[in-house]
Amino acid sequence: MSSDFEAYEQDFGTLTAEITNKIGRIPKLAGEEKTQLVLNVDKQLEEVRELLEQMDLEVREIPIQSRGMYNSRLKSYKQEMEKLEKDFKRSRIAYSDEVRNELLGEDGSSSESQRAHLLDNTERLERSSRRLEAGYQIAVETEQVGQEILANLHSDREKIQMSRDRLRETDANLGKSSRILTGMLRSRRKKVTHIWDGVRQDLAPVHTAKSTKSWLNDHGVGVLDWPANSPDQNSIENLWGIVKRKMRNKRPTNADELKATFKETWASIPPQQCHKLITSMPRQIEAVIKAKGAPTKY
Incomplete structure (x- = not known):
């Protein structure tokens, strides 16, 4: 970016030197040659204005930490441009006076004070024009910022x-999921109630004792009917077998030690083993059916 700015600086220096030389020659010429020179200077001044605009754009692209130096240089070039324009206007006014004098004679010549007044009014008009251009630029930039804000608001x-x-x-999906879970829970409760509507036990004396029956009756626990000689497919029996095997090498000497040993052994059985026994029930039932009620490996 800085290399482009420096290239514009070189062009600016060349053009302004040529313009300064030509402005100094305007009062010394006359007729068609002077007219052509004025037009040529006016064209070159327009080129200088375009150069300054390009330099201004380049400065905006330069990193902030290096921008200050280029801004100062650009400001001095703009001041030089203003001086050139003033000098050119003075030469044009003098040229206009000469043309008018040629057309009207000595009676149409203006005084030095009138010329100065006209120059002052021209400069004032130029300053007003620049202010208007600056105000218009600010309005355009403000409009652009407003459009960007509106676009961002629309996106948000x-x-x-x-x-x-x-x-x-998500709320609709959660509601649907809640209804499904509620239905599943209700179905599960019905199944659990159906499964545990009575206790299944064999006809061992401890199960058929009067005290046992009385306790079950007092607590509202039903007992499923069970034939005297039936395949014992209760998973608790397998669990008791595991406990017996684990306690085989234990040697408790009294009832308290027996209870402590049993509790310790019972706690050592992992839930996964209980789950395995429960999930084996379909296979056990299938084996009993296949054996037609005869003993199975379970």
């Missing part, structure tokens, strides 16, 4: 609307 509004739609969809 779309994002908020999308988030709201997703929340509504």
